[in-house]
Amino acid sequence: MMGALFDFLIGPFVQFEFMQRALLGSFMLSVGACPVGVFLMLRRMSLTGDAMAHAILPGAAVGFLLFGLDIVPMTIGGLIAGVIVALGAGLVSRLTVQKEDASMAAFYLISLALGVMLVSLRGSSVDLMHVLFGTVLALNDAALVLIGGIMFLTLGLLAIFWRALVAECLDPLFLRSVSRLGPPVHFIFLALVVLNLVGGFQALGTLLCVGLMMLPAAAARFWTTRVGPMCLLAIAIGIFSCVSGLLLSYHASLPSGPAIILSAGTVYLLSIFLGTRGAFAARVRRVSHRTA
Amino acid sequence: MAEAVVTFNDLTLGYDSHPAVHHLSGAVRRGSLTAIVGANGSGKSTLMKGIVGILKPISGSCAVVPGAKLAYLPQQSEIDQSFPARVVDLVSLGLWPRRGLLGRHRPEDRQAVAAALDSVGLSGFESRPIDTLSGGQMQRALFARVLVQNADLILLDEPFNAVDTRTVNDLVALIGRWQLEGRTVLVVAHDLDLVRRSFPETLLVARQPVAWGATDSVLSEENLLKARRFHEAWDENAPWCAPSDHGHEGHVHQDHGHDDHGHSHAHDHHGNHSHSHRQVKPAGRQRDVA
Secondary structure: OHHHHHHHHOHHHHHOHHHHHHHHHHHHHHHHHHHHHHHHHHOOOHHHHHHHHHHOHHHHHHHHHHHOOOHHHHHHHHHHHHHHHHHHHHHHHHHOOOOHHHHHHHHHHHHHHHHHHHHHHHOOHHHHHHHHHOOHHHOOHHHHHHHHHHHHHHHHHHHHHHHHHHHHHHOHHHHHHHOOOHHHHHHHHHHHHHHHHHHHHHHHHHHHHHHHHHHHHHHHOOOOOOHHHHHHHHHHHHHHHHHHHHHHHHHHOOOHHHHHHHHHHHHHHHHHHHOOOOHHHHHHHHHOOOOO | OOOEEEEEEEEEEEEOOEEEEEEEEEEEEOOOEEEEEOOOOOOHHHHHHHHHOOOOOOEEEEEEOOOOOEEEEOOHHHOOOOOOOEHHHHHHHHHHHHHOOOOOOOHHHHHHHHHHHHHOOOOOOOOOEHHHOOHHHHHHHHHHHHHHHOOOEEEEOOOOOOOOHHHHHHHHHHHHHHHHOOOEEEEEOOOHHHHHHHOOEEEEEEOEEEEEEEHHHHOOHHHHHHHHHHHHOOOOOOOOOOHHHHOOOOHHHHHHOOOOOOOOOOOHHHHHHHHHHHHHHHHHHHHHHO
16 A cells, blocks of 8 residues: 555655656745745735746747757746846836836737747747647756745745835835835845746746646735745645645646646635635634624 | 914925815914824825825925924824734833933833823723723823834824714823923824814815815805815826916915914915915916816
């Protein structure tokens, strides 16, 4: 019995190097991207993550056009595209009457169309599928080093700017009254979003990498009332989703990226009902109440 | 004669070149307790943001004495109460001026937070999530944060909105204590009875400053009527206020028009100029259109 369980849960990771790489890569992605997702959610910018994920496509495509399916140029390209879209949308909203959600939508749609156009210029639809959906089972050394670097940078910046990030979400006017950090922190945070999406798209593709960022964060929201524990819980949910997604993909021969995101989606759906601050708990609390 | 903590010099603040605070001059004395009164949209919050430095002046200047520690309490609606934080986290934000971005919160800091919560009547609420607080409790918590900031200049934007009478009385008592401690306090308020009762000085605004000085004389029928009239004259497509209109000597001091104001300030001797200037200006603006 124990042997069968070991073969099912641990075996694939011991036996195959590509599974170990996939596990390491997705583990590091979870540690970096999930806390970023928590702050995206708390700033009511959940869909901004989605938009940014689309926005990095043309940059990755240019890297792909010039250097083929190589992680480093595609990452740098994606980073540049992401920053251009974030800054462009920010500038339009600051200089005109248009709000940031509309300008962000406009910029990312232009960016996405440009990206699809560029990819099809050179490659087959197989290449397009690679960029759109990623290949977590084919992470090479360069990709792992890149994802690891992004993880450490993310953790470092989050630790340094933690207090400012919390204040900026909770009471931005207060932060502006005691410090000039507000606007720079906003841009550092956007840069972290782009970085983690770029790190994720080699593994999960531009369409799904935002899933590992947002779904664990959204699920963790139903369990705790403090930001710190929420981030840790999101990371734990992210790692759990990666492991179960990889196992699912291995045993049932399913595509790995969607399997990971669907695992996270399952945790989210369960959390809605079972979470201590979820729908079910709210019902129970309404029936029985304290005296004061 | 007390020193000025905030000095306005022909200050105009606004959005998209529409002024929300128009040609305000004068000074806030150290240790004074002033209510800022006016209708919605008359520029009270804008003036607060101008003093804090969040909003840059369109023209003129607003100078806070160097070294003065400032605490600003925005309107409650600006705070995200659904954010996952405990009362103690919210109040601890007030430690920022002392500890900044990276400084560790020390035992004496935690004591200061606990003492502040105690003096607003919220001890025992430390680990309550802020989304479970009522409007009055939230406002008490925010006052505790101001206490923790230990500031010389305290700006409160509509702190009594959606707060019950008992809480208002407690908060007003706190404000009174701050004044006794020598702090300078500016409060945006709507309740004129409360202002008459608890605030020695008042600044009445209607985009233009209408009157500023001892509360009793500022809140006269005549001034309140004037404030209402100014407000109704507001116009989306108002003509440009030309520099020649207000740039010359004397116009700067228009807001201290009444002769019997209770406190002395730098511009006393210009008081008599002001009425004529205020009446001249609308004509001047019409001239610009033609």
